[in-house]
Amino acid sequence: MISSMTGYATRSQSTSYGTLTLELRAVNNRFLDIQLRLPDDFRALEPKIREHIAQQLYRGKIECRLNFTPHSAIENPQALNSALLQKLLELNTAVKTSLPEAADLSVAEVLNWPGMLGNNTLSIDALHQNILALLQSVLPDLKAARMREGEKLQAVLLERVTRMRQHVDAILPRIPALIAAFDEKLTTRLQEALNHLDDDRIRQEITIYAAKIDIDEELSRLQTHLDEVERILNTGGAAGKRLDFLMQELNREANTIGSKSVDIDISKIAMELKVLIEQIREQVQNIE
Template sequence: MIFSMTGFAAASQETPYGSFNLEIRSVNNRFLDIQFRLPDDFRRLEAAMRELLTAQLSRGKIECRLLFSPAHTLDIDQQLNHSLLERLMQLEQTIKTRYSSAASLTVAEILKWPGMLESNTAPSEEWDEIGMMLLQTALKDLKAARMREGDKLRSILLDRILQMRQLLQIASPRIPALIASFEDKLRARLEEILGNNENERIHQEITLFASKIDVDEELSRLQAHLDEVERILNQGGAVGKRLDFMMQELHREANTIGSKSVDLEISRISMELKVLVEQMREQVQNIE
């Protein structure tokens, strides 16, 4: 299986202390970039959470968010940080002494002040276990979502490979006849210009021209690159970077075919190949 870098998962649990909710969002990124949004009481879990995510994810921008809503039954008076409240009142008085027109803090503003409300029960190992358990559950769901999305991406890429192979089947038989036709035209033109006494010169010019318009080698390399892309997709795992490199190789060969073409149909096929490669490249950007 291959994995997309895009996904979302969430897990929650209700406890006597309140509700715990954890969310993980994942989008594509060149490397593994993990960001946390944790309440102050859970900051100590960041190292363990990062270790768990790093062990199971290879690429992507990951945002892990943990929310904790205290139970409504907690005693507000016992939660109030009295020392912080006293300090806040002193600061307010100092400000009003210098700026008499300053507005007073409301009760709602005071209660929302960072650190003003403390948990009725201090954070414990039990809280840590809940947080890590929710992360493991959400991570499992995230990987499953990324796998499902990866399977869709794989199907899209295989479909584009099939379309490219069909174009190559149209192009390959045209090359020998195309070269022969242009050789005849060129020979007639050169004989008209140079006469029949310079057969060796005519042969050299024809050989040089034929090598410039012959795209058989590019078609063969393109076929080999498609085989390699298909092999990588079937192998699975963290293959995004390798596929991205293969897209560059596919585009290079398709572009060369177009630049060497002297036939309208081959030029059209080259353009179609480049469009398909670009479509594949867009999908590959989302693969882990």
């Protein structure tokens, strides 16, 4: 399947330190452009996050936004452990009862007591592993969303290709009739103007005219390009750049058909082909 460059995915994970939320948004871009929105504490992860994304995605503007909501004890690491403080007071009283000469605990000693400011101090290194694991779970969601969009694009593009083939099929039967009509018209006019003109000269003029309006080669190349568009769409993978190139080639053939046309209906068909090619080209810009 082909993949669109547009998609969105998000996941959250609860850790012992707080809740991590990772969002990935993707839109069209000529190349892979990764933009990170990370809290300052996690800036060191930027190279690894970029590496992980680049391994999975090939084109598009990717915005990766990380939010971290710490637990209250982490958010206010200076909060005292009330239970432990009460226990120290009780122990201090018991010691003073047994040893009246013993010195009281100082404020610094109380604050530095293990666990007094909580054991839930933020571990950045531990959260780094959580973040990378969360990224690995979100990336498949984003790819799936882009593939769902790509499936819709594929259906639209194949429908446009079918319509282009119908227009080409409408042109082919008209060419012999145009040449035959010109044959009859030119023969009549030349014979009226120059009664002595021989049939060889008439045939020569008709041959020159037929060569000028001959679009068999353009139609053949156009059909070949349409075959390749269908093959790429059905093969899948990163197809955007190849399809964009084919749109240029298709447009070139449609322009030539229009410029060679001496028939109003063929001119109209050439215009319809150009409209369809432009519609396909606009959609191709969304394909990875």
